Each structure stands twice: as C-alpha cells, then as structure tokens.
Amino acid sequence: MLLENEAGALARTVGLFAQRGYNVDSLAVAPVDDGSVSRVTIMTAGDDRRIEQIIKQLNKLIEVIKIVDITEDSHIERELLLVKVRIHNNRQKDLQRLIASAGGSIVDSNQDIYTLEITGEPLAIDSLLEALPGIAQLMEMVRSGVLGITKGSKILAL
Amino acid sequence: MEQEYKIDPEQAEMSGGEALVRALVDAGVEYIFGYPGGAALHIYDALFKQNRIEHILVRHEQAATHMADGYARATGKPGVVLVTSGPGASNTITGIATAHMDSIPVIVISAQVPFDQIGTDAFQETDMIGLSRPVVKHSFLVMKPELIPEAVAKAFYIAQTGRPGPVVIDIPKDMTDPAVQFPYRYPEKVFMRSYNPADTGHPGQIRRALDLLLAAKRPVIYVGGGAIQGNASAELSSLVTRLGFPVVQTLMGLGAVPASARESLGMLGMHGTYEANMAMHHADLIFSIGARFDDRVTNNPDKFSPQARIIHLDIDPASISKIINANVPIVGLAKPTLRKMNELLVRSGRQPDSEALAAWWKRIEEWRQAHGLRQDFEEEGNSAIMPQKVIQLLHEITEGNAFVVSDVGQHQMFAAQYYHFDEPRRWINSGGLGTMGFGLPAAMGIALTRPDNPVVVVTGEGSIQMNIQELSTCKQYGLPIKIISLNNEALGMVKQWQDISYGGRHSSSTYQGSLPDFAALAESYGHLGIRISRPSDLRPVMERVFSAEMADRLVFLDIMVDPNEHVYPMAIKGGGMNDMMLSKDMRT
Numbered sequence: 001m002l003l004e005n006e007a008g009a010l011a012r013t014v015g016l017f018a019q020r021g022y023n024v025d026s027l028a029v030a031p032v033d034d035g036s037v038s039r040v041t042i043m044t045a046g047d048d049r050r051i052e053q054i055i056k057q058l059n060k061l062i063e064v065i066k067i068v069d070i071t072e073d074s075h076i077e078r079e080l081l082l083v084k085v086r087i088h089n090n091r092q093k094d095l096q097r098l099i100a101s102a103g104g105s106i107v108d109s110n111q112d113i114y115t116l117e118i119t120g121e122p123l124a125i126d127s128l129l130e131a132l133p134g135i136a137q138l139m140e141m142v143r144s145g146v147l148g149i150t151k152g153s154k155i156l157a158l
Numbered sequence: 159m160e161q162e163y164k165i166d167p168e169q170a171e172m173s174g175g176e177a178l179v180r181a182l183v184d185a186g187v188e189y190i191f192g193y194p195g196g197a198a199l200h201i202y203d204a205l206f207k208q209n210r211i212e213h214i215l216v217r218h219e220q221a222a223t224h225m226a227d228g229y230a231r232a233t234g235k236p237g238v239v240l241v242t243s244g245p246g247a248s249n250t251i252t253g254i255a256t257a258h259m260d261s262i263p264v265i266v267i268s269a270q271v272p273f274d275q276i277g278t279d280a281f282q283e284t285d286m287i288g289l290s291r292p293v294v295k296h297s298f299l300v301m302k303p304e305l306i307p308e309a310v311a312k313a314f315y316i317a318q319t320g321r322p323g324p325v326v327i328d329i330p331k332d333m334t335d336p337a338v339q340f341p342y343r344y345p346e347k348v349f350m351r352s353y354n355p356a357d358t359g360h361p362g363q364i365r366r367a368l369d370l371l372l373a374a375k376r377p378v379i380y381v382g383g384g385a386i387q388g389n390a391s392a393e394l395s396s397l398v399t400r401l402g403f404p405v406v407q408t409l410m411g412l413g414a415v416p417a418s419a420r421e422s423l424g425m426l427g428m429h430g431t432y433e434a435n436m437a438m439h440h441a442d443l444i445f446s447i448g449a450r451f452d453d454r455v456t457n458n459p460d461k462f463s464p465q466a467r468i469i470h471l472d473i474d475p476a477s478i479s480k481i482i483n484a485n486v487p488i489v490g491l492a493k494p495t496l497r498k499m500n501e502l503l504v505r506s507g508r509q510p511d512s513e514a515l516a517a518w519w520k521r522i523e524e525w526r527q528a529h530g531l532r533q534d535f536e537e538e539g540n541s542a543i544m545p546q547k548v549i550q551l552l553h554e555i556t557e558g559n560a561f562v563v564s565d566v567g568q569h570q571m572f573a574a575q576y577y578h579f580d581e582p583r584r585w586i587n588s589g590g591l592g593t594m595g596f597g598l599p600a601a602m603g604i605a606l607t608r609p610d611n612p613v614v615v616v617t618g619e620g621s622i623q624m625n626i627q628e629l630s631t632c633k634q635y636g637l638p639i640k641i642i643s644l645n646n647e648a649l650g651m652v653k654q655w656q657d658i659s660y661g662g663r664h665s666s667s668t669y670q671g672s673l674p675d676f677a678a679l680a681e682s683y684g685h686l687g688i689r690i691s692r693p694s695d696l697r698p699v700m701e702r703v704f705s706a707e708m709a710d711r712l713v714f715l716d717i718m719v720d721p722n723e724h725v726y727p728m729a730i731k732g733g734g735m736n737d738m739m740l741s742k743d744m745r746t
Contacts, residue, residue, distance in 0.1 A: 004352055007299060008287055019292045049479070056476035062296040062316060065352040158351075 001058065001067035002156065003038045005031050009063040013040065016061065022046070022054055026079075026122075028145035033158060037065065041148045066156055074151045080117070080144040081125045085136035087112045094135045102128045113139070122146055170341045174303035175204035175334035177342050178267070181310035183210045184344045187238050189229065189606060190214065191222035195242025196282060197269035200334035214606065214635060217627040219246050221599035223253020224625070226264045228600025229607065231586045232561060234389065236263040236317050237603060243269050244282030247328075248289060252593060255293040257324040259590025260410060261387055263317035264324040265310075266290075273301065273330040286328045295323030303333045304340045315348040320355030321474040322387055356473060359490030364498055366486045367445070367469045368508075374443035375514035376465075377403045380426065383410030383589065384448015384472060386582045390492035394447065395419070397496055400503055401510050404522055406434040408449050409574055410589040417578035423522065424531065424578075427455040428729045429571045432529035432738060432746075433522055435727070438463055439736040440521070445469045448492050451481040452590075461734035471495055529727075529740050531575055538693045542720035545569065545644045549576035551697060552614065552642060555704050559611045561586060561604050565597035565621030568650035571725040573616040595624025598641065602628060605637040612640055612704060619645040619673055619716075629683035632712050640703055641680075641714045646721040647673060654724045658739070659731075680714035691718035 003009050010029060017024050026043040044054060051069060058067050081104075087095055095114065099106060104118030114136070118128060125143070132138060150156070172180065178201055182190070190213045194202045205213050216222040219241045226237025241247055247268040257264040271280040287299050296316050298309040306329065313325040332338075371377060379401075385394050391414050398405050398421050405415050406426040415422055426434040438444065444466045449455070456462045459481050470477075470484035471492060478487040488495060535547040549572050552560070562577050563586040564570040570587055579585045586604065588596040597615045605613040615622075622643055632639060644650075649667040656664050677687030686708070690699050696717070703713045730737040730745065738746045 007301070008291075008297070011288070012291060015291050053476065053480060060321075060474070060476055062350070062353050 001040050001042070002065040002158065003029075003040050004063040004065065005036055005038045006063055009038070009061075010040075012061050012063065013042075013058065016057055017044070020054075020057060022050075026143075026145040028147050037158060041146055043146050065158070068150075068156050070148045070150050070156075073154060075148055076151060077121050077146050077148050078119055079122045079125055079146050080119050081128070081141060082107075082115065082117055083129070083132070083141040084113065084115045084139045085132060086139055087114060087136045091135045098128070098131060098135060104128075171339040172342050173200070173204070173334065173336040173339055174306050174329070175200040175336065176207075177303070177306045177340070178310065178329070178334065179204045179208055179211065180342055181307040181344055182238065183208075184307075185310055185314045186235070187211055190238045190240050191216055191225040191603070192240030193219050193222060193242065193246055195244075195246050195269070197243040197271055197331040198240065198246070200331065200336060201240065201267075201269065201329070203336070204334070213240070215631065216599070217630050218625065219249035220253050220595070221602075221625045221628045221631070223250045223264065223266065224256065224593075224596050224599035225603035225606075226266075227253060227257045227262050227596075228563060228586055228603030230257075230262050230264055230603075231260075231600070232583050232604040232609075233607060234583065236265055236314060239264065239266045241266070241268050242282065243271055243286070243331075244284045246282075247286040248284050251289060251293065252591075254290055254324045254326070256588050256591045256593040256596060258293045258295070260383060260588065261322050262324070263322040265313050265317055266324060266326045268326060268328050269334075270299075270328045270330040272332040274332075276330065286326060290326045293324070294326050295321075297326035297328065300327065300329045300333050303335070303338050304343075306333065307342060307344045311345045311348050312350065315350075316353065320353075321477075356489050357491055357494060358498055359471060359488035359495040361498075363486055363488045364495065364502065367471075367488060368499060368502055370443055370467060370469055370486060371401065371403075371445060372508050372510050375511060376440060376442040376518045377401075377510070377515075378437050378441040378444050379403050379405045380408075380438065380444050380446045380449055381405060381411040381414045382408040382447065382449025385411055385414040385492050386448075388448060388473065388492035389582075390448070390496055391415070391582045393493055393496035393500060396500055397503075400500065402515060403445075403510070404437050404519070406430070406438060408452070408455060408589070409587065411449065412574060412585045413579035413582045416580040418580055423526075425574055426735070427452075428457075429575065429725050429727060431531050431575075432727055432740065433525040435729075435735040435738060436525045437522055438466075439734055441466045443467050443469070445471070446484075447471050447496070448473075450477040453481075456481060457729045457735055457737065458732050463735065532726075536693075537697060540693055540720070543691065543693050543696055543717055545572045545646070545719040545723055546576050547693075548642065548644060548696065548700075548717055548719065549573050549616070551700050552616070553577045555700050556612055556614065560584070561601070561609060561611060561613045563587070563597050563601040563604065563613065563615050565615070565617040565624075566592045566594045567618050567621060568646070568654065568723075568725050569616050569618045569621075569644040571651075572644070575725075577616075594621040597621060598625050598628050598639070601639050602632060602635075602637050605639050606635065613638075615639055615641045617641060617643050618650060619643060619647065619676065620649045622676070626679070629680060629685060629712070629714075633684045636710070637712060638708075638710050639712050640708075641712070643676060643714065643716050644719045645673075645676070645716050646719050646723070648721060651725070657724065658728075676714055676716040680712070685712040685714055687714045687716065689716040689718070
C-alpha cells in the first residue's frame with residue numbers, strides 16, 4: 001500500500017493489526033517517489049472475508065492513499081537475506097556452490113566466518129536456510145521482509 | 159498538497175494560541191468544554207482575550223468530552239474539548255471512545271509538554287497520540303505553530319465527513335508561545351489526497367436494491383444511527399411511506415422514523431420489541447440503512463434471519479459484510495442515496511407486491527397482539543413505582559418533545575422502549591460503548607444551547623454517581639436540566655443478568671446501605687432535590703418538575719422504583735432473533 005510519509009502513520013497501520021487481532025507475518029516499508037509517500041508491503045494470512053476486512057479497515061486510515069491485495073494478480077515477491085555462518089571443516093567449496101546456485105554472494109569473510117547475501121522468493125530463502133546447516137553453523141540472520149509488485153501493466157503508484 | 163488560504167489583513171501576525179482560537183472561530187465554534195492546566199495556559203490566555211467563543215469550565219475532563227458529544231448529537235455540529243497535558247488528556251479517553259463507537263464528531267484539543275521535552279517523562283507528560291490512537295478517527299501532533307490553523311481545518315473536515323468520529327489535536331506548549339508570532343492563514347478548502355469520502359451510492363447498486371425491494375414478500379427496513387448522523391430522516395420517512403414496509407430501529411436509530419408512524423415496529427435487538435425481532439427473523443429482505451449488524455442486534459450471527467437477502471447501505475465500507483454478508487452493498491451517505499431511490503421510485507411508478515405485503519403485515523399484527531410491549535403499568539395500585547410507568551408519564555407530561563439523555567443500564571432500555579421518539583436527535587445515549595456517567599454531561603452540552611424543549615436525564619443511582627460532580631458546573635452556567643433517577647438501589651442490569659444467569663448471586667451489584675441522599679446532595683449544589691417512593695406521588699411531582707415555575711431550575715428527582723423489575727423482552731444468548739425471554743417466566 002501507499003501511505004503518507006508522516007509521523008505516526010506507520011504506528012497507526014501496525015496498531016490497527018494489533019487492535020483488530022490480525023497478524024503481521026512480515027512488514028517492509030520505505031519512502032518512495034518524492035519521499036512524501038511510503039510504500040508498505042504487509043504479509044498477512046486469512047480467508048477472503050478476513051483479508052477484505054483488513055483492506056477495508058486499512059483504507060479507513062486517513063493516511064492510507066491506496067491499497068491492493070497483490071496476491072489477486074500474478075505478482076513478484078522478493079526478500080533479502082543477510083546471514084552470518086561459521087563454516088564446518090573445509091566446506092568452503094560447498095558453501096560457494098550453494099550460494100552460487102541460489103544466486104547469492106559472499107559479502108564478507110573472516111577466517112571461517114562468512115556473511116552471505118541472497119535475494120529471492122521467500123520460499124527460496126527458506127529452502128536455502130534449510131540447506132545451510134549441513135555446511136555451516138548459522139550464527140545470525142536478518143530478513144528484509146517481503147517486497148511485492150504486480151506483473152504486467154497494473155501498477156500501484158500515485 | 160496545495161491549500162487555499164484566507165489571510166486576515168487586520169491581524170496578520172499572531173501567536174499559536176491566538177491562531178488556535180481564531181481558527182476555532184473560523185470553524186464556527188460557539189462553545190469549548192474544558193479544563194486548564196500548565197501546558198494549556200497560553201491557549202487559555204488567548205481565550206480570555208476574546209468573546210466569540212464561550213468556554214465552559216467542567217469539573218472533570220471526561221465530562222467535558224461527553225458535553226461536546228451531547229452537543230454534537232443534538233445539534234449535528236462538532237463539539238470541541240480543550241484540556242491540558244497528562245491527566246487532563248488521559249481523562250478524556252473514555253469520552254473519546256464513546257464518541258468513536260457512536261460515530262460522533264468531536265474535536266479534542268490536548269495541550270502537550272514543550273516539543274523538546276516529549277519523551278523525557280516530563281511533568282504531566284503523556285503520549286496522547288499513542289493513548290488515543292485506537293479510539294480516534296484521526297489525530298494530529300502539531301510540530302510547527304504556523305500549522306495550527308491547517309490542523310484545525312483538517313480536524314473539522316475529517317470529523318464531520320464520511321463516517322464521522324472524534325479527532326485529537328495534540329499541541330506542545332511551545333507551539334502556542336505568545337513570543338512566537340506568524341501570519342494567520344486559515345485554509346478555505348481542505349484537500350487531502352488520501353481521504354475522499356463517498357457521497358451518493360453507486361447508481362447500479364441503487365437499481366439492484368430497488369429491484370430487490372419491489373420483489374420482496376416479507377421486507378423489513380432496518381435503521382441505525384447512520385440515518386440520524388446523516389440527517390436522512392425526511393428521505394427515509396418518504397421512502398417508508400411510499401413502500402409501506404415495516405421499519406425497525408436500533409438503539410442508535412430511534413427517532414430516525416417517527417415512533418408513531420404506522421410502519422414503525424419500534425426498537426429491535428436484545429431488548430427490542432417482539433414484533434420487531436420476529437419480523438427481522440422471518441424477513442425475506444432486510445434493507446439496512448446506517449446500521450452495522452451489532453451483536454446486540456443480531457444475537458447469534460449464524461442463526462440470523464435465515465431467509466433474508468440483505469441490502470446494506472452505509473458510508474463506511476468496512477461496516478458492510480463485516481458480520482452478515484450483504485447481497486447488495488451500497489457505499490454512500492444515507493441522505494442523497496435515499497433521495498435518489500425515492501426519485502427512481504416516483505419516476506418509474508413501480509409498486510411493491512401489495513398482496514404479499516398485506517399478508518406480511520397481518521403476521522406482524524398477530525405478533526404485536528400476542529406479545530407486544532407491556533403497556534398496562536398501574537399508576538397507583540402497585541406497592542412500588544414501576545420504572546416503565548415513570549417513562550410513560552415522562553412522555554405524556556413532556557408531550558414527547560423532550561431531549562431525553564440517558565445513562566447506561568435498565569433505565570436506558572426502559573427509556574428506549576417507552577419514550578416514543580418522533581424526531582431525530584432527541585434520544586441521546588451511549589449505545590456502542592455503553593458509558594455509565596454519559597448522561598448528565600451530555601445533557602449539559604444540549605442545555606447550553608437553550609433549546610425550547612426540556613432536557614431530561616434519565617439515569618439511575620449507579621450511573622449518575624459516575625459524573626455527579628458536574629452538578630456544580632450546572633450551577634455555574636445555570637443549566638435547567640431535569641434529572642429523573644430511577645433508583646432501584648442496585649446496579650440493575652448487572653443484577654438482572656445475575657438473576658437470570660448466575661443463580662441470583664448479586665455479586666457486587668448492591669451498595670449495602672451506602673447510597674447518599676441524592677435530594678440533599680442536589681440541594682448542596684444549589685439545585686432542587688426531591689425524593690419520592692409512593693406511586694401516588696409520581697404524577698403530581700412529575701407535573702410539578704415540568705411546570706413553568708421550575709423551567710429555570712435544575713431538579714434532581716430521585717424516584718425509588720421497584721427493585722425487582724427486569725427489562726423484557728430480552729434476547730436469549732446464542733439464539734436467533736426469534737429467541738426471547740418475554741417475562742421472568744415466559745420464553746418464545
């Protein structure tokens with residue numbers, strides 16, 4: 001959704017989820033365009049009726065400019081993962097192969113500690129995280145939350 | 159966003175405090191209900207130097223919010239509250255939540271600690287924006303003094319348009335500092351790219367609705383507070399008369415259609431009439447206008463009106479299909495949308511199915527004959543005064559013209575059932591939040607406008623004590639309110655539920671002989687207090703209370719009523735709308 005980039009607008013958005021008993025599975029937000037607008041991607045779950053209610057309630061917030069359920073159309077989901085691992089004995093090659101196959105890169109290394117960066121669909125990131133422990137010990141990770149955009153000519157913009 | 163500004167050439171430079179007061183004048187404000195304190199002192203000084211707005215000094219900030227709310231409900235204009243930071247602000251929360259639940263336009267201006275002290279746990283600091291967030295339509299924290307007029311203009315615009323509601327403006331003390339002067343500019347037009355409330359409903363949906371209405375065999379028009387807030391009574395009444403359909407009204411919708419209209423079945427829901435609830439349950443079409451299928455109406459949604467198709471007209475799309483799925487949703491204001499429906503009906507000359515309608519009315523009349531609201535309360539025969547009789551007499555003596563402002567509990571339901579409202583904005587009560595203590599201050603907000611008709615508070619010994627300190631404010635401003643307290647020496651509705659569902663165990667619902675002498679209490683505030691307990695005193699005393707000699711006085715009439723009386727009908731929990739208790743020992 002597009003939200004006025006004003007003090008308190010994000011608090012109102014997140015507060016609404018808490019007040020009405022909705023879950024936020026993931027939240028990504030940053031200013032876009034001329035900086036007066038924030039683009040927010042919220043991932044939540046529920047049946048059609050619940051999602052419709054969430055969208056209607058969000059639309060009632062004065063600062064919400066536009067909101068769409070992008071899962072109604074074919075769309076692209078992306079998430080960024082930064083993960084720090086300690087590599088198991090002599091598995092550098094395996095790590096490099098795994099990261100390359102996932103389209104990621106090694107952005108820092110210090111002896112046996114590696115920091116990896118991968119962008120992809122949330123499910124691809126999940127499966128990478130499942131594969132990593134065979135090669136390295138997971139020490140720390142940070143995920144950006146899911147970003148979404150519709151395919152084709154349909155747009156969400158001012 | 160671009161705004162058009164009005165610049166006053168005579169007084170180009172002013173402080174934030176002066177600009178606030180000036181903006182309120184430009185917004186059409188007549189009264190402010192408030193209470194001063196440290197962070198608000200610059201604003202109070204600006205108020206002192208003008209005479210266009212009258213400030214009403216309350217005794218508690220919650221009461222200020224209810225006063226503004228009562229004023230708004232009766233006049234249709236937004237009510238304005240001014241409080242200081244910290245406890246002043248937090249005390250308004252119950253009042254804001256009350257207005258929010260019933261969609262009432264109220265503007266609450268809260269002073270805040272100076273901007274650079276926010277977040278430091280300063281003296282009398284509280285995060286008012288955060289505290290009020292779940293119960294406001296919107297809120298503003300003013301971060302530049304010159305933005306105060308714009309915040310006021312936007313607050314009034316937001317509070318009154320779309321689905322109305324309360325708006326908070328939080329103003330740090332340094333924003334109103336007299337040493338900081340700037341040119342005053344009030345936006346003549348407010349434009350917000352993210353806020354575009356609907357107006358008339360979609361023509362296609364209106365046509366679909368009319369087709370359903372004209373094809374219906376057992377229709378019911380179900381009217382809520384939106385018809386009153388949306389000033390749609392005239393359009394609604396002509397639609398009802400034109401179609402000849404039965405009308406039921408929610409607690410918030412009473413008066414939208416005259417109770418004396420042939421088509422009116424009275425209130426529906428938990429304590430609604432038997433015929434209203436039975437009609438809803440057996441309907442094949444329900445046309446909901448400005449109502450939201452509240453749990454106090456539907457009872458168990460899974461058992462709600464099993465055969466009914468639903469047309470749902472509401473200004474708030476989030477209210478449509480929230481509880482009960484709508485077959486024809488119409489997002490729009492009641493007034494222009496109903497006007498459009500009337501036009502289309504007249505132009506097309508189409509008529510409803512008169513044969514089916516006659517059969518439907520016959521069934522409804524049978525329900526009314528069988529279990530209509532009990533009317534035969536004796537005036538003098540009983541050993542105790544019956545609370546319903548008090549309301550019947552109140553209606554008779556005030557000729558149905560009073561502003562009846564209620565608190566919350568059994569007395570509220572008796573008033574809703576037995577004071578038959580023929581006009582909108584005459585029945586004032588906290589329906590959604592159910593706020594005890596609402597009645598007296600809300601009545602004060604109405605009494606201030608000096609209406610031609612009496613302003614009556616119907617309350618009980620429980621509710622009245624939640625804002626009784628305002629008797630002092632009534633003295634200060636000479637507000638001639640009539641307080642009718644149905645005193646059953648117990649929290650009556652709590653006790654009723656305990657009788658029905660908790661084996662008669664009256665846990666913390668009685669006062670163990672600790673009640674004050676309310677008549678003497680009223681006298682100590684400088685008013686007239688009367689206590690009665692004999693049925694034979696009721697009529698003569700009520701007549702005296704509403705006589706011309708009492709017109710300028712506040713009278714507190716403490717009426718000892720039958721302590722064992724329950725409110726019936728009463729919905730049976732978990733059932734459909736056709737499942738009701740009709741008396742202590744009769745169920746449907």
